[in-house]
Amino acid sequence: MSPETASTTYRRNHLFLLLLIGFISVVSSDELESLLNLKTALGESNTKVFDSWRPDNSVCNFTGITCDDSGSSVKEIDLSNQNLTGSIPFDSICQLQSLEKLSFGFNRLHGSVTEDLNKCSRLTYLDLGNNIFSGPIPDISSMNGLLYLYVNSSGFSGTFPWSSLENMTSLIVLSVGDNPFDQTPFPMQVLKLLNLNWLYMANCSIGGEIPAGIGDLTELIDFELSTNYITGEIPKEISKLVKLWQLELFANNLTGKLPVGLRNLTKLQRFDASTNYLEGDLSEIRFLTQLTSLQLFENKFTGEIPPELGEFKHLVNLSLYRNQLTGTLPPQLGSWSDFNFIDVSENFLTGQIPPDMCKNGKMTELLILQNNFTGEIPASYSDCKTLTRFRVSNNMLSGVVPSGIWGLPKAEIIDIATNDLEGGITSNIENAKTLAQIFAAHNRLSGELPQEISMATSLNMIDLSHNQISGKIPATIGELSQLSSLHLDNNKFTGEIPKSLRSCGSLSDINMAYNSFSGQIPAALGSLPTLNSLNLSYNQLSGQIPSTLSSLRLSILDLSDNKLAGPIPESLSVDAYNGSFAGNPGLCSQKVSYFRQCSPSSSDTSGVIRTVITCFSVGSAVILIFLAYSCYLKKKSQNDDEARSLKEDSWNIKSFHVLSFMEDDILDAINEQNLIGKGGSGQVYRASLKNGVELAVKHIRNSDSGHRKRKHSGKQKSLEFDAEVETLSSIRHVNVVKLYCSITSEESSLLVYEYLPNGSLWDRLHTSKKLGLDWETRYGIAVGAAKGLEYLHHGCERPVIHRDVKSSNILLDEYFKPRIADFGLAKIVQTDSTDGSTHVIAGTHGYIAPEYGYTYKVNEKSDVYSFGVVLMELVTGKKPMEAEFGENKDIVFWVCSKLKNKETVLSLVDSSIPEVYKEDTIKVLKIAIMxxxxxxxxxxxxxxxxxxxEDAEPCKLLNIIITKDDDGKKKTDKILS
Structure with missing residues (x-):
């Protein structure tokens, strides 16, 4: 080659190289711009992931970015789990021509996903799951090379573009569950995806039957179709899926038997078909030896539990409750593995409790209640230190309760009720630091209640009724500061009722009937702010009825058949307590007709004493007048001192609305003359302003709330105050009580609300004030209160669980419009909570949801239950607890027991409601039942x-209820369960 030719070739190659470099530079510049656009769109996110995304840095060095082998093009964007917020600019991202992976899962991304997503046609991996998008998923048919598609739990709605999947024949993972899609039959396009090994379609509104073609997806290792509207039988073709590791079909409407051939799924480790209508026996299960978790609860299975389950070496979770199973539990059950959980409650099982389920010391829950088990409680469970729930009630167990059961260090519930068990509660209960609930009623327990029970400081419910326990109640019981329910009735207790119970500030329910208690009723019981039910009947109590009981709002009061004497307090002499004082011949009353009239001559004093009294009557009157005047001066002085003390404090006012009053206007109202109520967390006063506006002021003394306080600025500050301020300060709703401001000092805390002149719904339904509360007004209250709770649950930035919904916490304005009030127990669900629940026992007896007796976890659905009780109050006019419902029965039980035919249903309606409205009341009753x-x-x-x-039609309700006997239980049980 000549020098000239070589030079020309060199120049040509050099020019080509410069052009190539220039081209690469242009591509890199475009990709940089796309990524910087993404950074800008998500720039408000609280994350450091974008710190490296700078124009002076190489795109391939950006955090979360992977380039291709040449280093010239972006191949992957993985920004999952980075706390990102904002909307994704797909129009910009999809300009990345080499992009194959796009992962934004587990963030807080929002907004709609535009059609521009379809331009990312080279993607093999797309993850938009676990975000808060809105609107539908657009057409993605261009992504026919997709291997992995995750859009689960992302808030998408509308119709999923199933037709987009037809050409995605290489798809390995399809995860679309937990989205509120429009209901649709099982999408047949899925059956063409023969390479699928992971199919997650739970909770996404799939209906119809599972097609037989599901058996063609033989590569599946995980198939989840739970919480949908699936009907029909499980197809026998499912037995072809021999690679299955997990099969989840729970919470559907499946019928029929477990298909023959299910035994072929020998690799199956997790199987859940609970909450369906499946029937037949469990014989197919005995071949699935690799099972670790078996969940078939709430079906109609019959027959025996296969004995082979006792040989399963890996089984750790077994849940078969609410079926119709018979026979025994395999005696070796759980003895091979780190067995964790069993619930076979509500069946017809017999035999003894397998002794070795906690052999490896890992068991947390043993639930076998409501069966026919016999024999003793195996002593081995005394050493099961991991147990949190031990529930064996409603069986035929006998023998002595192993002493170690009472001292299990992690136990939260011990439930041995309704058996034939003996022995006593032992002193090692002092080790049960987490024990919250004891249910031991209806046994033959004896001995005395040990002093050490006061060391189980988490106790909130104790039911030892119907046993043979004797002796005195330990005076230290007052140390159980969280105690809310105490049932000791039908035992052999003696001695006095401990005055220390006044320290149990959360007590709402006391039943000590049918014992041999003596002495006087402690006046201190009247200081229990949440006490709702008090039964001290059939004892040997003497003395007068404490006037302090008048300050309580009791749904149940029974002091009958004692030795009480003297006048019945005037505020208790009402029809609501009719029969509450019977069997006390020493009582008298000015109002209750069947008691003798109280008079100066009603005592057994002698004539001499009566003469002496007569002689000194004038002198006594003078002395009394003098003492009364002295008390008046002293009380006035105390009020003046209190007022001066309030004025002298340094106050900090925090307003939440525009205020038309000054701090002094509120402080001036804190005096005895303006007191209008007492609550669990403070006294309530009415403040009348000069401009005619009336306000309600809750006064909380920071040193008066005992165990509910925590340190704050060197003083004790009320947790109820914190909860109420945090909850109400940001709420703006016509059906939630308005909080104008908080005023705080070192000594006190004040909350200033709007004043509601018509009191509470409880007052209007259950006291003499109920006159004039017609059905139209009741219905309006129901709708308004429901809207207030709807706002708390769904309209706030973070859902608010009220936790004490009841008629006394629904206040009424001058037009009887309702306001949800008293947020002292409210819980704001934290955004990082995994289940949106809270572990606190709270509420009022009669309104508390049944899950309180089963688990600590409560959420918005617990409020819904309590509101259902309020609806029943509105319809029936009854209190949540009435003697006519039966012992330990509530209004829910009573209502459900009457749902037999139209006549019995109509008999539930408050007799004061005119006939013309009764059809409308049934509509509300149906909602209450649900x-x-x-x-x-x-x-x-x-x-x-x-x-x-707002929309339900009463005629539909009547059909549902009336056809209960004609159509069978299935339809009605779904409503009443």
């Missing part, structure tokens, strides 16, 4: 409740 379903999952949301209250 709200009080035993299972939280079957209760509607408050959003649904509002819609039903």
């Amino acid at each position: 709200c009080t379903s035993r299972l939280p999952a079957l209760r509607p949301t408050m959003r649904t409740v509002v819609k039903m209250l």
Whole structure:
């Protein structure tokens, strides 16, 4: 080659190289711009992931970015789980021509996904799951090379573009569950995806039957179709899926038997078909030896539990409750593995409790209640230190309760009720630091209640009724500061009722009937702010009825058949307590007709003493007048001192609305003359302003709330105050009580509300004030209160669980419009909570949802239950607890027991409601029944409740109830369960 030719070739190659470099530079510049656009769109995110995304840095060095082998093009964007917020600019991202992976899962991304997503045609991996998008998923048919598609739990709605999947024949993972899509039959396009090994379609509104073609997806290792509207039988073709590791079909409407051939799924480790209508026996299960978790609860299975389950080496979770199973539990059950959980409650099982389920010391829950088990409680469970729930009630167990059971260090519930068990509660209960609930009623327990029970400081419910326990109640019981329910009735207790109970500030329910208690009724019981039910009947109590009981709002009061004497307090001499004082011949009353009239001569004093009294009557009158005047001066002085003390404090006012008053206007109202009520967390005063506006002021003394306080600025500050301020300060809703401001000092805290002149719904339904509360007014209260709760659950930035919904916490304005009030127990659901629930026992007896007796976890559905009780109050006019319902029965039980035919249903309606409105009341009663379903999952949301209250037609309800006997239990049980 000549020098000239070589030079020309060199120049040509050099020019080509410069052009190539220039081209690459242009491509890199475009990709940089696309990524910087993405950064800008998500720039408000609280994350450091974008710190490296700078124009002076190489795109391939950006955090979350992977380039191709040449380093010239972006191949992957993985920004999952980075706390990102904002909307994704797909129009910009999809300009990345080499992009194959796009992962934004587990963030808080919002907005709609535009059609521009379809331009990312080279993607093999797309993850938009676990975000808060809105609107439908657009057409993605261009992505025919997709291998992985995750859009689960992302808030998408509308119709999923199933037709887009037809050409995605290489798809390995399809995860579309947990989205509120429009209901659709099982999408047949899925059956063409023969390479699928992971199919997640749970909770996305799939209906119809599972097609037989599902058997063609032989590569599946995970198939989840739970919480949908699936009907029909499980197809026998499912037995072809021999690679299955997990099969989830729970919470559907499946019928029929477990298909023959299910035994072929020998690699199956997790199987859940619970909450369906499946029937037949469990014989196919005995071949699935690799099972670790078997969940078939709430079906109609019959026959025996296969004995082979006792040989399963890996089984750790077994849940078969609410079926019709018979026979025994395999005696070796759980003895091979780190067995964790068993629930076979509500069957017809017999035999003894397998002794070795906690052999490896890992068991947390043993639930076998409501069966026919016999024999003793195996002593081995005394050493099961991991147990949190031990529930063996409603069986035929006998023998002595192993002493170690009472001292299990992690136990939260011990439930041995309704058996034939003996022995006593032992002193090692002092080790049960987490024990919250004891249910031991209806046994033959004896001995005395040990002093050490006061060291189980988490106790909130104790039911030892119907046993043979004797001796005195330990005076230290007052140390159980969280105690809310105490049932000791039908035992052999003696001695006095401990005055220390006044320290149990959360007590709402006391039953000590049918014992041999003596002495006087402690006046201190009247200081229990939340006491709702008090039964001290059939004892040997003497002395007068304490006037302090008048300050309580009691649904149940029974002091009958004692030795009480003297006048019945005037405020208790009302029809609501008719019969509460019978069997006390020493009582007298000015109002109750069947008691003798109280008079100066009603005592047994002698004539001499009467003469002496007569002689000194004038002198006594003078002395009394003098003492009364002295007390008046002293009380006035105390009030003046208190007023001066309030004025002298340094106050900090925090307003939440525009205020038309000054701090002094409120402080001036804190005096005895303006007191209008007492609550669990403070006294309430009415403040009348000069401009005619009236306000309600809750006064909380920071040193008066005992165990409910925590340190704050060197003083004790009320947790109820914190909860109420945090909850109400940001709420703006016509059906939630308005909080104008908080005023705080070192010594006191004040909350200033709007004043509601018509009191509470409880007052209007259950006291003499109920006159004039017609059905139209009641219905309006129901709708308004429902809207207030709907706002708390669905309209706030973070859902608010009220936790004490009841008629006394629904206040009424001058037009009888309702306001939800008293947020001292409210809980704001934290955004990082995994289940949106809270572990606190709270509420009022009669309104508390049944899950309180089963688990600590409560959520919005617990409020729904309580609201259902309020609806029943509105319809029936009854209190949540009435003697006519039966012992330990509530209004929910009573209502459900009457749902037999149209006549018995109509008999539930308050007799004061005219006939013309009774059809309308039944509509509300139906909603109340659904709200009080035993299972939280079957209760509607408050959003649904509002819609039903506004739109439901009464005639449909009557059909549902009337056809119960004609159509069988299945339809009605779904409503009443």
